[in-house]
Amino acid sequence: MNAAPADQIRLLDVQALDTRLTQLAHKRKNLPEHEEIQTLEGDLTQLRDLLVAAQTEESDTAREQTKAEQDVDQVRQRASRDQKRLDSGLVTNPKDLESLQSEIASLAKRQGDLEDVVLEVMERRESAQERAGELARRVESVQAKTEDATGRRDAALETIDTEVATVKKEREIVAGSVPAELLKLYEKIREQQGGVGAARLYQRRCEGCQLELNITEMNEVRAAAAEEVVRCENCRRILVRTPESGL
Known part of the structure; x- marks a missing residue:
């Protein structure tokens, strides 16, 4: 030729x-922001899963606390009724009196046990709330980093694409003369x-x-x-x- x-x-x-x-x-495909965003999105997914788990635990313990407090209230009300009966003097039969006093003592022990349960549940709920709060802050932080990296990536891509368009136009002109x-x-x-x-x-x-x-x-x-x-x-x-x- x-x-x-x-x-x-x-x-x-x-x-x-x-x-x-x-x-x-090659530069477009291998921008460092691509890997950065992929890593951040992976972290974000994991953190969101952990946050949902913590929020679910907080919700479950809230219901558990409500149930335990209701149990305490029921026992307290029953003990209050028994104490009023005892204080009224209407119960005079020694056997009935003994039975009533025994029940009041049993209810007091039951109330104490249930209040311990309430305290234990409250501690778990508080722990779950703190964990959920910390995870929410971490999610927000990683989300902000992801948005920043995405913005930098998009700006870099725009710059590259602009140059690509310019080079392609120049190539078309030069190649057309060959x-x-x-x-x-x-x-x-x-x-x-x-x-x-x-x-x-x-x-x-x-x-x-x-x-x-x-x-x-x-x-x-x-x-x-x-x-x-x-x-x-x-x-x-x-x-x-x-x-x-x-x-």
Whole structure:
């Protein structure tokens, strides 16, 4: 294939723009904020689960406390009624008096046991409330960090996308000035060679594979007409000759 030397050199401009687009795509995919957000979202999910568990425990212990307090109140009311009967003097039968006094003593013990239960439940509820409060504050903190990281990521993506649009427009203009057949060959090689289809020959070295041409290869390149599209014998990329090629 033949192409004007100027057209071949323009391939280097196309290649530079394609390389920049590849770099931008890699940068877009590997923004540090992506991993940061993923980690924060994982932490947030875990904290929210723990918060729900703490809130559920607080709710359960609240109901448990209410039930225990109701039990205490029932025992207290029954003991109060028995004490009034005892104090009224209406119960005169010794056996009944003994039974009533025994029941009052039993109710007092029962009330004491139930009040201990209430205290134990109140302690568990208070602990659950404190844990829920602490977890709520941590959720809020991590949520704020997530929103901050998301904002930074979105700003970075916007900057990258703006540059991508500019580079694509420039590439369209530059590629449009390259002969169709030469550009087609370049695109084919670029697809096969990891995104690099054309490389400069600089100081006898192919900048595509970074290998130096041997004497035979250099002589072949020197002998080739300026319009001939030469290829690197090592990587098969289009080898673009410039005044710095060392020919």
